Amino acid sequence: MSMFVALDPNGQLINIENAIRGLACNCTCACCGEPVVARKSLIREHHFSHHSNKESCFIQRESLLHLYAKEVIRNQLGLQLPPMPGTWLESEDKTSWWDFERVDEEVPQQGFQPDLVAHLRDGSQLFIEVAITSFIGEEKLERIRNSGTNTVEIDLSELLFNTHSIPSEEVKAYILEQTRNKSWIYPEPPSLPARPTIDWQPAAAQHQTAQPQAKCFEYRYTIMGMWLSARILPTGSVAVRSWSFNPHITNLLKAWRNELGGEYNAKYKNWIYQPHNREDVLARLQKLNLE
Numbered sequence: 001m002s003m004f005v006a007l008d009p010n011g012q013l014i015n016i017e018n019a020i021r022g023l024a025c026n027c028t029c030a031c032c033g034e035p036v037v038a039r040k041s042l043i044r045e046h047h048f049s050h051h052s053n054k055e056s057c058f059i060q061r062e063s064l065l066h067l068y069a070k071e072v073i074r075n076q077l078g079l080q081l082p083p084m085p086g087t088w089l090e091s092e093d094k095t096s097w098w099d100f101e102r103v104d105e106e107v108p109q110q111g112f113q114p115d116l117v118a119h120l121r122d123g124s125q126l127f128i129e130v131a132i133t134s135f136i137g138e139e140k141l142e143r144i145r146n147s148g149t150n151t152v153e154i155d156l157s158e159l160l161f162n163t164h165s166i167p168s169e170e171v172k173a174y175i176l177e178q179t180r181n182k183s184w185i186y187p188e189p190p191s192l193p194a195r196p197t198i199d200w201q202p203a204a205a206q207h208q209t210a211q212p213q214a215k216c217f218e219y220r221y222t223i224m225g226m227w228l229s230a231r232i233l234p235t236g237s238v239a240v241r242s243w244s245f246n247p248h249i250t251n252l253l254k255a256w257r258n259e260l261g262g263e264y265n266a267k268y269k270n271w272i273y274q275p276h277n278r279e280d281v282l283a284r285l286q287k288l289n290l291e
């Protein structure tokens, strides 16, 4: 496995194509820290190799992504974010660019350590979590709640198996400017008035209700004898899922999507409707419940 990425003298990830040939590139291995040589011959594919001639290190794409995400946010000192729950931006469903004064890494908090801590001009902080295969769990969420600090999670799982090189402008833009990959963890979305739920639940859902977050924002319905759930996402959108496959339900949810807008999330097998349609969608589900 050849190495195509290393760290430049400033500790930033650099592609072999942008490195000066030879030891003059002044680069180190992003994995073990040893000096590397930029091999740029006409015969072999350009690559880095350890100056010591030891075998190439293998840097997992996940580690590379994690490293790169932190680097671009630190360099850019900002991030485009979805509307924060409970602000006027939420009602307008507008994303906004957040400027940071400073971004720190590895600052231990009470019982957890966020990937990045961004400092804002008004003196407040924003915790930023970069998630690729592991996401914020209930325990960490509780600690974030206790800290009362604004927190967003960036989901980069989509980049794990695609072919964009890291670093690259495409990946940088995806990290900084895309907002559908970002969720507000804290503050959490405002709770809605309680709605009647049905008595029985599939085993998977029983597990979910054990988590306080899911309990507050998940509603259950029986439609055409099928069990559906509606979950309010941190963005204020609503995610509707049918727990068993039924073409009539699928067509119904698809028709709502075509009418109101929204999208199907294949990973979670749910239909996402935007915050301004949330009440409408919940009302429709309620109307069909046990009909």
Ligand SMILES: [Zn+2]
Binding pocket: 029, 030, 031, 032, 033, 034, 050, 056, 057
């Ligand atoms: Zn190495």
